[in-house]
Amino acid sequence: MSTPAEVRAAIRRGELDGPTAALAPGFSQANLVVLPEADAFDFLRFCVANPRPCPVLEVLEPGSVEPVATAPGADLRVDLPRYRVFRRGELVDEPDRVEWREDLVAFLIGCSFTFERALLAAGLPVRHIEQGVNVPMYRTSVPCRPAGRFSGPLVVSMRPMTPDQAKRAAEITSRFSSAHGAPLHVGDPSALGIAALDAPEYGDAVELRDGEVPVFWACGVTPQAVAAASRPELMITHAPGHMFVTDLAE
Amino acid sequence: MSTPAEVRAAIRRGELDGPTAALAPGFSQANLVVLPEADAFDFLRFCVANPRPCPVLEVLEPGSVEPVATAPGADLRVDLPRYRVFRRGELVDEPDRVEWREDLVAFLIGCSFTFERALLAAGLPVRHIEQGVNVPMYRTSVPCRPAGRFSGPLVVSMRPMTPDQAKRAAEITSRFSSAHGAPLHVGDPSALGIAALDAPEYGDAVELRDGEVPVFWACGVTPQAVAAASRPELMITHAPGHMFVTDLAE
Numbered sequence: 025m026s027t028p029a030e031v032r033a034a035i036r037r038g039e040l041d042g043p044t045a046a047l048a049p050g051f052s053q054a055n056l057v058v059l060p061e062a063d064a065f066d067f068l069r070f071c072v073a074n075p076r077p078c079p080v081l082e083v084l085e086p087g088s089v090e091p092v093a094t095a096p097g098a099d100l101r102v103d104l105p106r107y108r109v110f111r112r113g114e115l116v117d118e119p120d121r122v123e124w125r126e127d128l129v130a131f132l133i134g135c136s137f138t139f140e141r142a143l144l145a146a147g148l149p150v151r152h153i154e155q156g157v158n159v160p161m162y163r164t165s166v167p168c169r170p171a172g173r174f175s176g177p178l179v180v181s182m183r184p185m186t187p188d189q190a191k192r193a194a195e196i197t198s199r200f201s202s203a204h205g206a207p208l209h210v211g212d213p214s215a216l217g218i219a220a221l222d223a224p225e226y227g228d229a230v231e232l233r234d235g236e237v238p239v240f241w242a243c244g245v246t247p248q249a250v251a252a253a254s255r256p257e258l259m260i261t262h263a264p265g266h267m268f269v270t271d272l273a274e
Numbered sequence: 275m276s277t278p279a280e281v282r283a284a285i286r287r288g289e290l291d292g293p294t295a296a297l298a299p300g301f302s303q304a305n306l307v308v309l310p311e312a313d314a315f316d317f318l319r320f321c322v323a324n325p326r327p328c329p330v331l332e333v334l335e336p337g338s339v340e341p342v343a344t345a346p347g348a349d350l351r352v353d354l355p356r357y358r359v360f361r362r363g364e365l366v367d368e369p370d371r372v373e374w375r376e377d378l379v380a381f382l383i384g385c386s387f388t389f390e391r392a393l394l395a396a397g398l399p400v401r402h403i404e405q406g407v408n409v410p411m412y413r414t415s416v417p418c419r420p421a422g423r424f425s426g427p428l429v430v431s432m433r434p435m436t437p438d439q440a441k442r443a444a445e446i447t448s449r450f451s452s453a454h455g456a457p458l459h460v461g462d463p464s465a466l467g468i469a470a471l472d473a474p475e476y477g478d479a480v481e482l483r484d485g486e487v488p489v490f491w492a493c494g495v496t497p498q499a500v501a502a503a504s505r506p507e508l509m510i511t512h513a514p515g516h517m518f519v520t521d522l523a524e
Binding site: 068083170 | 323
């Protein structure tokens with residue numbers, strides 16, 4: 025089960041319901057954000073103003089559930105393992121499939137899982153894959169650039185590495201500009217306003233070993249923190265770590 | 275007169291009314307597109323779907339004329355040397371300043387003038403600067419990816435070079451991803467559906483010398499060709515070659 029279509033089919037049948045890291049190696053994974061059309065222009069401006077956390081892979085036509093550019097034939101209502109539904113910024117449901125409306129616009133945003141194959145191929149550790157847990161993600165004190173009704177804090181993902189490994193990881197990920205690119209910060213969590221590495225706001229904590237430092241990348245869960253701050257009527261997203269697997273080569 | 279603010283002030287005073295190539299070296303220049311808010315989401319989706327011709331530098335708040343991210347204090351109504359006004363796709367006016375409405379949204383899009391300093395610094399020819407004319411631009415037979423109401427042909431700019439120079443230019447411009455990046459095509463105009471190099475649809479023809487081939491880059495005049503094809507109620511743009519000079523480093 026290594027092609028994107030096979031992964032999506034297994035998810036659709038309910039056979040796969042966990043985080044998608046390491047699935048369909050070689051292909052781009054994506055964050056999902058769905059908003060009513062009335063909020064869509066403001067949100068797309070927000071993405072354009074914040075390309076590190078929100079690199080746009082595709083914006084669907086209003087009402088459409090098929091991402092014709094990145095995964096023709098797929099169905100965004102059923103092809104992700106888990107979703108989150110926010111009403112006025114409150115998380116109200118975490119279903120394994122979602123209903124659609126004619127006025128909903130779906131956005132697919134690049135994901136750091138996309139570059140993890142390249143990290144592993146270079147002999148670099150990806151601790152959440154080693155430990156079989158979800159990647160740790162933290163809400164920072166760094167504000168995004170606001171656009172229209174949307175504002176809120178940057179969210180980052182974290183992978184522990186030695187300083188030398190972090191340098192190599194920065195070189196490798198800098199070419200993945202549609203998957204958050206190079207790390208935003210290496211070393212000091214408090215520089216990002218992160219109080220406790222063992223208590224991520226999203227995903228699971230992972231082990232930081234002797235000689236390792238935390239390496240932080242911008243994260244596509246940022247819109248979920250923005251929903252809490254900006255309280256749009258409705259926002260549907262993927263559950264953190266439970267991504268949409270596209271047909272795009274990494 | 276080498277800073278962006280000085281160039282914009284001279285334009286505003288009416289002392290500068292020609293193409294802006296080679297002005298304010300080291301700073302990014304921008305294409306302008308202004309549309310009613312009702313068309314803004316479709317157009318921004320068009321840009322995201324066509325990042326080579328339409329790399330977005332900034333989207334202003336509806337009604338705003340000050341690009342706070344790329345040139346704080348500037349005024350998009352008066353700081354460009356020449357504008358074009360399209361109504362239902364027809365060019366109806368080419369004024370040196372424009373009126374604004376509360377529902378207008380301005381988009382600033384990267385421009386290939388931004389990388390010309392780097393080409394000159396590498397000893398490569400930029401023929402339209404040598405000849406003191408506007409850069410030649412051509413409407414191609416290559417369709418853009420449509421989005422909502424917007425569709426139409428790709429427009430390209432052209433600079434003549436030897437094949438070796440073209441290779442070096444490709445290396446240099448590939449890092450200017452917000453200014454159209456590397457050439458889309460080198461050599462055969464008919465591959466892009468261009469019938470006559472000496473009759474560009476926009477700007478001026480330039481000399482092609484012995485041993486030189488045409489080198490084509492995606493161009494931010496593309497939205498003007500898209501206006502003709504998609505016929506929005508109103509679109510205001512810069513006049514080709516008469517760009518907005520931003521404060522962004524190149």
